[in-house]
Each structure stands twice: as C-alpha cells, then as structure tokens.
Amino acid sequence: MSPSAAGSRQPAAEGGGRGQVWRSRRYRWDLRWSPYAFVAPFFLFFAAFGLFPLLYTGWAALHQVELTDPSAMTWVGLKNFTRLWEDEFFWNALRNTVTIGLLSTVPQLAVALGLAHVLNYRLRGSAFFRVAVLTPYATSVAAATLVFVLLFGRDYGMVNWALSAVGFDAVDWQNGTFASQLAVSTIVIWRWTGYNALIYLAAMQAVPGELYESAALDGASRWQQFRHVTVPALRPTIFFTCVVSTIGATQLFGEPLLFNGGAGATGGSDHQFQTLGLYLYEQGWVNLHLGRASAIAWAMFLILLLIAGAARLLRGRGDAR
Amino acid sequence: MRSLRAGKLTYVVLALFTAGSLFPLVWTAIAASRTNTRLAQTPPPFWFGGNLGRNLQMAWTDANMGTALLNTVIVAGTVAAGTVAFSTLAGFAFATLRFRGRRLLMSLVVGTMLIPPQLSVVPLYMLIAQLSWTDRLQAVILPTLVSAFGVFFMRQYLAQALPVELVEAARTDGASSLRVVWHVVFPAARPAMAVLGMLTFVMAWNDFFWPIVALTQSGSPTVQVALTGLGRGYIPDQSVIMAGALLGTLPLLLVFLVFGRQIVGGIMQGAVKG
Numbered sequence: 001m002s003p004s005a006a007g008s009r010q011p012a013a014e015g016g017g018r019g020q021v022w023r024s025r026r027y028r029w030d031l032r033w034s035p036y037a038f039v040a041p042f043f044l045f046f047a048a049f050g051l052f053p054l055l056y057t058g059w060a061a062l063h064q065v066e067l068t069d070p071s072a073m074t075w076v077g078l079k080n081f082t083r084l085w086e087d088e089f090f091w092n093a094l095r096n097t098v099t100i101g102l103l104s105t106v107p108q109l110a111v112a113l114g115l116a117h118v119l120n121y122r123l124r125g126s127a128f129f130r131v132a133v134l135t136p137y138a139t140s141v142a143a144a145t146l147v148f149v150l151l152f153g154r155d156y157g158m159v160n161w162a163l164s165a166v167g168f169d170a171v172d173w174q175n176g177t178f179a180s181q182l183a184v185s186t187i188v189i190w191r192w193t194g195y196n197a198l199i200y201l202a203a204m205q206a207v208p209g210e211l212y213e214s215a216a217l218d219g220a221s222r223w224q225q226f227r228h229v230t231v232p233a234l235r236p237t238i239f240f241t242c243v244v245s246t247i248g249a250t251q252l253f254g255e256p257l258l259f260n261g262g263a264g265a266t267g268g269s270d271h272q273f274q275t276l277g278l279y280l281y282e283q284g285w286v287n288l289h290l291g292r293a294s295a296i297a298w299a300m301f302l303i304l305l306l307i308a309g310a311a312r313l314l315r316g317r318g319d320a321r
Numbered sequence: 322m323r324s325l326r327a328g329k330l331t332y333v334v335l336a337l338f339t340a341g342s343l344f345p346l347v348w349t350a351i352a353a354s355r356t357n358t359r360l361a362q363t364p365p366p367f368w369f370g371g372n373l374g375r376n377l378q379m380a381w382t383d384a385n386m387g388t389a390l391l392n393t394v395i396v397a398g399t400v401a402a403g404t405v406a407f408s409t410l411a412g413f414a415f416a417t418l419r420f421r422g423r424r425l426l427m428s429l430v431v432g433t434m435l436i437p438p439q440l441s442v443v444p445l446y447m448l449i450a451q452l453s454w455t456d457r458l459q460a461v462i463l464p465t466l467v468s469a470f471g472v473f474f475m476r477q478y479l480a481q482a483l484p485v486e487l488v489e490a491a492r493t494d495g496a497s498s499l500r501v502v503w504h505v506v507f508p509a510a511r512p513a514m515a516v517l518g519m520l521t522f523v524m525a526w527n528d529f530f531w532p533i534v535a536l537t538q539s540g541s542p543t544v545q546v547a548l549t550g551l552g553r554g555y556i557p558d559q560s561v562i563m564a565g566a567l568l569g570t571l572p573l574l575l576v577f578l579v580f581g582r583q584i585v586g587g588i589m590q591g592a593v594k595g
Contacts, residue, residue: 027495027497030497030498031492031498032420034414034418034498034499035414035418035419035420035423036420037498038410038411038413038414038418038498038502039410039411039414039415039426039472041407041410041411041467042407042408042411042430042467042469042472043426043429045407045463045464045466045467046433046467046469048463049441049445049448049463049464050433050436050441050464052444052448053440053441053442053443053444053445053448054436054440054441054444056441056444056447057440057441057443057444060443060444060447065447070446070447070450070451071447071451115338118327118331118334118335118338119335121327121331122327123327123331123332123335124327127581127582127585129335129338129339130581130582130585131577131581131582131584131585132338132339132342132343133338133339133342134342134577134581134584134585134588135342135343135346135574135577136342136345136346137523138523138527138570138573138574138576138577139345139346139527139570139573140526140527140529140544140545140548140569140570140573141527141529141545142529142544142545142548142549142552142566142569143349143548143566143567143569143570144345145552146548146551146552146562146563146565146566147345147346147348147349147352147563147566148345149552150352150360150559150562150563151345151348155361155363156360156361156362156363156365157365158348158365161363161364161365190341190342190345194342195588198585198588198589199588199589201589202588202589202590247437250437251437251438251439251530253529253530254529254530257533257549258549258552261552261553264553277439277530280439280442281530281533281534284442284443284446284534285534285537290443290446290447293442293443294443294444297439297440297442297443298440300437300439300440301437301439301440304437
C-alpha cells in the first residue's frame with residue numbers, strides 16, 4: 001500500500017487542493033516517523049537510567065567517592081580494584097555467593113523439573129495446583145525472609161522443634177556457617193521452585209506426543225521416558241533456567257540482609273552468609289565508599305562473564321556430542 | 322496428547338508441594354494473630370489466636386504501613402501502567418511496522434536484558450542524589466518505567482495476534498498511526514497487556530534492592546523498605562513483625578487469587594517463546 005494511493009482515496013470533503021496536499025504530507029510523515037516515536041520511550045528511559053549509569057560505574061570505580069558527597073570525586077586509578085584483591089571479606093563474600101548459589105539453584109531446578117513432570121499428568125484441579133505452587137513467587141523477599149527467620153529460630157523456631165520431635169539436636173541456623181547458608185538457600189528455593197516448574201511445564205507441553213508413543217512401543221518405562229525423552233527435549237529450557245538462576249544467585253541480596261535480624265549488612269556475626277550483593281551494599285551504603293562499591297559491581301560483572309563463557313564452552317561441547 | 326492420567330500417588334505428591342508452598346504464608350497469619358510471648362514458647366502455635374487486630378494496628382502505626390502501602394500502590398501501579406503502554410507501542414512497531422534499523426534496534430532491546438542491575442546502581446544513586454530525588458517516589462518509578470522483557474513479550478504476542486491486513490485496512494481508510502494504535506492495536510493486545518501488567522505489578526511491588534538504596538531515609542518508604550525497618554528490630558515484637566509481613570503480602574495474594582490463572586498462563590507463555 002502506498003501512502004499516495006491512500007491519500008487519493010480521501011474524500012475531498014473540505015474541498016480545495018491545499019487541504020489535501022497538507023493532509024497527504026502529514027500522512028507520509030506519520031507513516032515514516034511514528035515507528036520511531038513508538039520505540040523512542042524505551043530507548044530514552046534506557047539511555048538515562050540504564051546506559052549512562054552503566055558506563056559511569058566504570059569511571060566511578062577509578063575514583064574515591066563517598067556517599068556523604070557524591071559529587072566530589074578523587075582519581076585513585078586502580079586502587080579500588082587492588083584493594084579488593086587483598087580484601088578477605090571480598091573473597092569470603094565470593095565464596096559464600098558460590099556456595100549459597102549452588103545450594104539454592106541445584107535443588108531448586110531438580111525439584112522444579114520433577115514437579116513439572118507431575119503437573120503434566122492429566123489432573124483434576126490442575127489450575128488450582130499451578131496457582132498454589134506459584135504463590136510463593138507473589139511473596140516479597142522481605143516478607144518471606146522475616147517468616148523464615150522465625151521458622152529457623154534457634155530456641156523456639158518450628159524447624160528446630162520438628163527436628164527435636166524426631167530425635168535430632170537443635171541447629172543454630174543463624175550462626176552456623178553451613179546451617180545459615182542452607183537456611184538462606186531454603187528461602188530462595190521456596191520462592192522460585194514453582195516459577196521454574198511452570199517454565200518446565202510449558203516446555204513439556206510442547207514435546208510431541210509421538211516421541212512418547214514410540215518410546216512406549218520400545219518398552220520404555222515411565223522413568224526411562226522421562227530420562228530419555230523429556231529431559232533431552234527440555235535441554236534448551238533447562239539451560240535457560242540455569243542461566244537465569246545463576247544470574248539471580250550472583251545478585252542475592254535481600255535474603256542475607258534480612259536473615260541477619262538487627263545486625264545490618266554484615267551477613268551474620270562472622271560474615272558467614274554475606275554475599276557479593278550484600279557486600280556491595282555494605283561498602284556503598286553502610287561504609288559510604290561508593291567508589292569501592294562500583295569496583296565490586298564490576299568484579300561481579302566480570303565473574304558473570306566468566307561463568308557465561310564457561311557455560312558457552314560446556315554447551316558447545318554438549319551440542320557436538 | 323500423551324498426558325498420563327494421574328494416580329493417587331500423584332495427588333499425594335502435589336498435596337505435599339501445595340502444603341509446602343502455602344504453609345509459610347498461613348503460618349505468617351497464625352503468628353500475626355498471637356502474642357510475642359506465645360511465639361517464644363515450644364511447641365510453636367499451630368492455630369490462630371485472638372491478637373490479630375492489635376498486631377495489625379501496631380504494625381500499621383509503628384511501621385507506618387498505611388503510608389508504605391499507599392506508596393507501593395502508587396509505585397507499582399505507575400510502573401505497571403507505564404511498562405504496559407510503552408511496551409505495547411514498541412512491541413507493535415517491532416512486530417508490524419517496517420522501518421529502517423528495526424532489526425538492530427530490536428537486538429539492542431534484547432541485549433539490554435543481559436546487563437546486571439548492580440552494575441548501574443552506584444551511578445544511578447549519584448544521579449538521583451544530584452536531582453535531589455532521594456526519598457522521593459520518582460526515584461524508584463522512573464528507572465523501572467520501561468522493560469526490555471515487556472517489549473519482547475508484546476512483540477511476540479502482537480506478531481501472531483495482530484494481522485498485518487487489519488492495520489493496512491485501517492490505513493487505507495486514512496487512519497493516522499495514533500488512531501490505528503487506539504482502535505486496532507490496543508484491542509488486539511488487551512489479553513497480553515493484562516498479563517504483562519500483572520507480572521510487572523507483582524515485580525514492582527516486591528522490588529527490594531533499588532528501593533532500599535534509593536529510599537534510605539525512609540521519608541516515603543515502600544512496603545518492602547518499611548518491612549526492613551520492622552525486621553531490623555525497631556519493634557522487637559515478633560507477632561507485630563508478622564502482622565507487618567501479612568499486610569505487605571495480602572494485597573498481592575488477593576491479586577493472585579483473582580488473576581492467578583492468567584498470571585500462570587503469562588509465565589508459561591513467556592517461557593515457551595523466550
């Protein structure tokens with residue numbers, strides 16, 4: 001369809017050639033430029049609040065900047081980074097991030113896969129179950145963590161009460177290193193398992209039924225069908241959820257902040273569950289060193305890039321097989 | 322369709338999962354209806370007590386939950402409305418309209434999804450400090466008003482839900498782009514707009530990292546920031562803290578109860594195409 005053809009169809013109700021010329025010119029303008037107007041808001045907002053800060057972080061990381069006066073910047077070169085390299089709390093936070101990340105991501109995705117498999121059966125009330133397992137997703141980090149702090153209480157918490165009821169000793173969920181990391185991971189697992197299960201379920205429903213029929217004809221059991229048909233068909237989705245969960249795990253912040261009760265951003269009395277995200281916050285907004293916080297942000301980004309590179313290599317090898 | 326019929330065991334497994342998903346929420350309400358003294362006893366309470374009203378009231382006044390809820394409604398509502406409007410416009414342009422640089426711009430949109438938010442949090446804070454926006458709601462609204470995921474989601478939906486012929490027919494009748502958007506695109510996009518709006522609302526309501534950084538002085542906190550204050554022990558009463566958590570969660574749970582099926586559908590739809 002050409003604009004002039006459309007323009008000529010316009011009834012010349014208002015008479016006069018001038019109106020018509022003006023109108024068709026306006027029409028051509030509209031056709032040409034309105035696509036850009038429609039995508040402009042996204043790019044304008046992104047430039048202001050996404051791109052500019054992103055670039056500026058690298059600049060700020062090379063300066064000493066204090067929260068008390070963010071506009072006063074002193075050039076210090078790479079000092080923020082060398083300091084980070086020698087900072088035992090940074091390495092501690094990195095270690096914790098990795099452990100908590102593994103403790104939360106691996107069980108979460110494994111359980112989600114199994115849950116999706118069960119949800120994929122022909123069920124009565126399937127809508128109810130789907131909504132029910134997704135409900136934790138609607139709960140905020142803050143509310144969920146406060147509840148779990150109480151459930152994991154050392155003296156009167158329900159988890160320790162249940163443990164003692166079956167004959168185990170009470171666990172100090174807030175001060176033990178492994179125990180506290182496990183408790184923090186539990187909150188993550190609780191909030192995200194249902195969400196991932198739904199993503200797997202969607203992918204499962206796209207697997208063609210013939211694959212299962214032929215597998216069944218070959219005498220494959222349900223478990224074998226799950227292992228040899230479902231899981232391979234879901235590989236791209238599993239990869240996708242691994243990436244998303246890994247990104248989420250490197251950014252873990254709210255759970256360790258609030259699991260600490262009143263003690264601020266240290267991640268426990270001995271920093272035993274302080275993550276990188278929390279350490280960034282502590283450096284920037286508790287210790288007021290914005291330059292160092294920027295350096296931590298860049299370190300986190302580099303670590304993510306390393307993981308992404310490793311995943312790519314792994315994936316390439318897997319595809320070649 | 323190959324779906325196997327579920328046996329009894331399937332329902333047992335699902336019932337256990339459902340219980341695990343819902344238990345912490347139910348228990349929040351139980352703890353919120355008790356006293357602090359009762360919560361410091363074993364065994365913990367398993368049923369509701371009579372203190373809910375008092376605890377809700379204390380959370381409401383001491384943690385300023387009323388203001389916080391109002392602020393959060395404003396923030397989440399504006400962010401959801403903005404994201405839906407801008408995403409629909411951009412999604413329509415990318416799905417249906419032909420223009421120079423279209424592919425490049427779309428891959429830029431997708432590329433921005435890969436940038437971790439921490440990477441820009443320090444300069445973003447410096448920016449809003451410069452603008453004197455700290456502790457004001459625009460500090461948390463404006464940076465999240467557009468979403469690359471939203472643009473992507475709407476483009477995918479409109480590419481199949483909006484026939485190009487329909488747009489061309491409207492054009493032939495001499496409709497301007499704005500008229501096309503209003504009378505053709507918006508009606509066609511309505512189901513996806515609803516889903517995206519709800520997903521964005523949930524995300525904005527629960528957003529934590531940026532609000533706690535940007536609203537440090539808690540002059541106008543969101544619910545999450547107010548809850549953090551409760552958790553840090555300004556009020557050392559566990560039952561009141563749980564009442565606060567309940568107040569912060571209940572509105573979203575209601576949204577969920579009403580629109581749960583659509584939200585589930587939206588997540589599954591986004592997943593297949595993502």
